[in-house]
Amino acid sequence: MWHKISWRLLKHELRRGELTIMAAAIVLSVTAVLSLALFTDRLQAGLTERSAEFLAADRVLSSRREVSEDWISRAQDEGLQTAQRVVFNSMAFAGEQLALVDVKAVSDGYPLRGELRVADQPYAQDRLATGLPAAGEAWVAAALFQELQLEVGDTIEIGDSDFNVTRVLTYEPDVGFSVFTDSPNVLINYAELDATGLIQPGSRVRFNVLYAGDAAALDAYEEWLRPQLNDDTHNWRSVEDGDSPLARSLRRAERFMLLASLLGVVLAATAVAVAAQRYCQRNYDVVAIFKTMGAQRRQIQKIFILHLLLLTTFSIGIGVVLGWLIQSQVVDLVAKYFDVNLPAGSGRGYLLAIGTGLVSAVMFTLYPLLRLVGIPPLRVLNRQLTGTDRLRWLHWVASGGTIYLLLWLYSQQWLLSTALFVGGALAAVLLLLVGRLFIRASRQAGMQAGSAWRLAMAGLQRRAQANSVQMLSFSTAIMLLLLVLALRHELLADWQRQLPDDAPNYFLVNVAQGDVEQLQQRFVERNVEADDMYPIVPGRMTAVNGVPVVDEVSKEERESDAEVQSEQREGFGRELSLTWRDTLPPNNEVVAGEWWGDNAEPQVSIESEVAERMRVGVGDELEFNIGGEVFTVPITSVREVNWGSLQPNFFMIFNTSTLEDFPATYISSFNLPEERKKELYELFKPFPQVSLIDLDAIMDQLRDVIEQVSVAILFVLILVIVAGILVLLAQVQASLEEREKELVILRTLGAPAKLLSRAVTYEFVILGAISGLIATLAMELSLYILQTQVFELGATFHWRFWLVGPLAGAVIVGLMGRLACARLIRRNTAQLIRRLA
């Protein structure tokens, strides 16, 4: 019988709109979580797939020794695709000419991700390569054609083998961003490797195994492989690792999405919590009537638990459908707009969404429901009775636990969940205290104001306890909104900085010293924005503090004991591009020591990561060998370099006096818009030896990814805003119900509608403004921590938000209060009294 009553209550209450807020809160939490989870899952997979191109694989194992066949066959057994890539430096000879080249020997299947592009002539239109160089063939980068004065069809000699140059290599997905430090590439077939005779024990060779396949299989393989890896020998990489601009953008986007989604989940859960409280309070009278009619406690429990479960199921159902629709629309949009395929989402999103709806509905209603069932029947005669409040701690424990659980369920990260939770709890306590303080202060101010203000202030003060709790949810909602908004802004601005519209899209190398001035003049004449010219002197670093580094390995050394070698510092294994300069280049920051300025003493500035790897710092002496001339310089500064900046960056920069006498070629970068590309030929006609490297392909890819992520972020932002508004709405509705009785009395006593409406509006405006102010403060603090600790961004002060926060709070909350109040005041007094009866 009880289930009939339960069903009937639900049916009518739904139809009469009494459950709208509660249902909307659950629907929203499910919709938000589902669409976020599905969308981010799919976007993540799409982006990872896309960015895997930069590795030419999903994961890469890089090793100094040959990788065991067992490891490779194990991967194949697990259904993964594999390919091998061996990279080493060697001299290439063509007739009388010789050049240092990067040789890349690759096996069938390479590249596992992305594509290889080739052309028939240097700088001719390129096309997708089919297959790999055949036996005895090599594909060679355009720069080498110039260096070795090659023609397609010529032969080059590498080690013991001769290779016929059959194609120009125009694009390799895994070429990376460090165009300066690398020598031109030569691609040969893996099967040809042994014949070159260059791979000997102790050779400085990187053996790479590329893996691609299903994420789960990759994870399983990684788990199996990890314990067997040796940090000194092996390096395991996925696309998220590394310092490429793309990896950093992706990492940040991923963190932002996760964080914003988590905040969205917390907001949605807060909406459920606020609504649940109201849901139960609305039913106090009903329970008192039931009890008076002789209903047993258990019957009432059953009726309301079923009622709630039905409501929850109903709302979850709607939420799932809505969530699916929304994410599929957004995915369609993204796919159409960016011409990418987003892989299908996983079942995890559905579980997560349904779980969130269920868990928040049940856990947030637990205490209110307990209280509801405990309502004394005597309430029918005395409306003040609301049962016992003894178990209030249970409410905090259940609510806190639920939010923590949801954070964890969504992120699967203990640390992040705990940090967010503890931070949030502290913020909540702070908000409560500050809120109460503000209300007290505003009371003082209000005493001197006009009558609607006075009424509003008196109301605020009287409900200080309730108000500070309401303010907590107002502040939380506003703060989370501001936070997501500000973070999005920071992230986009940072990307914009990284990839401004006029970012250089061409690198220029091999400019002869005598041509520098003429070329610069030409750039000016033709209105081409170019960076500074950087001189390049090829040289080797040979010793640190007088101790030779292991570098180009001689035959004798190869045969010596490997253990002795490992104690020595390792050099770069190749020539470095050394430069000199008077001023610190842009995007460089001195983190130790000092930049030389006018100091003419020989000295060098070293990049921070290299310094760390080589275990050197300010004061250490480095020995260099440039064309046979050996000299020693002290390190006087360590620089942090933004490798994402797509500008010439250097490991070693010398002061001018140290290097200026060495013969140098120059490099630079410049920006030439797509539509002016045809001017290139004219521009460089007088400089035949100059090589151009086109960065547009890489930059386009980067821009695409960033744009996709921006759309995703906008979507997340909208969801968070909807969640925030729902919390505000639920809270305004709830607090207005508390004010209802007072309004009715004042109205009955003849207070004009205008006065009441103003008083209520002012009260909400003040609440909103204070909440907005507190929210801004909390946001600024959280943002500081997030920017510096999570997003690798610099801390900034957001003065605009100090205006926006309180203003938006006042306007939105005030407006909602006014609308809700207007509905109440439209009723005539008799209706109002009957409502209260």
Add this chain to the structure above:
Amino acid sequence: MLIQTTRLKKDVETSEGILHILQPTDLQITAGETVAIVGASGSGKSTLLSLLAGLDLASAGNVSIDNVNLGDLDEEQRAKVRADKIGFIFQSFLLIPSLTALENVMLPAELAGNKDAEKQARELLTKVGLGDRLTHYPNQLSGGEQQRVAIARAFVGTPKILFADEPTGNLDAATGHKVEDLLFQMNEESGTTLVMVTHDSELAERCQRVLRMEAGQLTEVERDVA
């Protein structure tokens, strides 16, 4: 004896000390009697009613209904007694706003597990003159109509005792009289014992016995039974 109290007393603790709302009271009501409890606001009438109905617990003394001492029962058992034997009518009607008139009347019968709930409720609503308003919600009914629904609800479980708390207090005089007539007529037909709290002396006069509550002290009003 259907209702019997011995030294029934209710004290309430306030910040200014203990308030004696109900002085020790002895009262007997036999089956079928109609009793009015009159007195000023705050005199303790409603407290007495809530104790008699087992809605509240006494500070001392006993209430027994049908020879069952309510003080010996827990909340659940008292609810069972109400379900089996007691009907209520309140000044503010206390209908459930999200249920229709019919469903409101069915409610006590359903809670008691009565399979005929709907049929009985229809009959009763027809009897109180609301046969054509079955599917209306309380806010679609006038005050008098709402109270008639409440009367129908009170009688649906054929209770032995009907407690009424100011049943016409929220109604205008004309409507109030109609509701009174209906209440007494139904009471008479079903032979229910009626205990009614009111400060309407005219209404009290229609009861067989009138008790007066003054500052928590209950006295029987002697009347000329002409």
